[in-house]
Amino acid sequence: MRILHRGMTATLSIGVIGLLFAPLLQAQEYPPDITRGKTVYQRDCQACHGAGGWGDGPEAQALKIAPANFHRFSSFLKSDEELLRTIEHGVVFSPMHAWRGQLTDGEMQDAVAYIRLLSQRAR
Ligand code: HEC
Incomplete structure (x- = not known):
């Protein structure tokens, strides 16, 4: 008993x-799922930001404002939250539109995790 x-x-x-x-x-x-982030990135981001995150995707040449190169120091210095906010709300007057509504919070967090991984890789 x-x-x-x-x-x-x-x-x-x-x-x-x-x-x-x-x-x-x-x-x-949490924790973010990098595999899912890769799926999201390849589907929605790679055309502009490039497979390696160098900002050299096939659509990049046609753009007036170049897509961010995630390897540059200024991106490296930004916090995950800052990158997340940019993905969520977009960059004004640029081809980078807001992804809120098209991606879930989780998908955006996973995309950031994947971007961080890309930016650590050499060419
Ligand atoms: C139509 C082309 C295009 C697509 C598609 C696109 N981006 Fe962008 N992205 C840009 C441009 C242009 C900028 C602004 C670059 C700048 O301000 O120097 C940008 C900026 C960013 C930044 C800010 C980087 C920084 O250092 O502040 C992040 C993060 C980002 N994009 C993530 C994504 C993610 C994640 C996706 C997919 C869900 C995506 N982008 C899809 C064009 C694109």
Whole structure:
């Protein structure tokens, strides 16, 4: 009887802890999934930013404002949040439009993780 009681208390506590953390887990789907980020990047970003993130995708030449080269120092210095904000809201007067509504928060975070990976790679 006592053992059963203890077991139930433990189950209950885990349940309560789970409830406390559930909203946090939903708000940000960490850790970012680089594989998913790669899928998103290749589908939506590569045409401009290039396969290696050098800003040299096939559509880049036709653009008046060159796509960001993620290897440049100024991109490197930006925080994940800054890059995320740019993806979310776009860059005014540039071909980089806002992706909010087209990509989920998770997909944008994954894309940032993939961009970070690309920017560490040599040519
Ligand atoms: C139509 C071409 C185009 C597409 C498609 C595109 N971008 Fe961009 N992107 C740009 C341009 C142009 C800029 C602005 C460059 C600048 O301001 O120097 C930019 C800037 C950025 C920046 C800011 C970099 C910095 O250092 O501030 C990020 C991050 C970014 N793009 C991510 C993405 C992601 C992720 C996708 C795909 C979901 C994407 N872009 C799709 C053209 C594009």
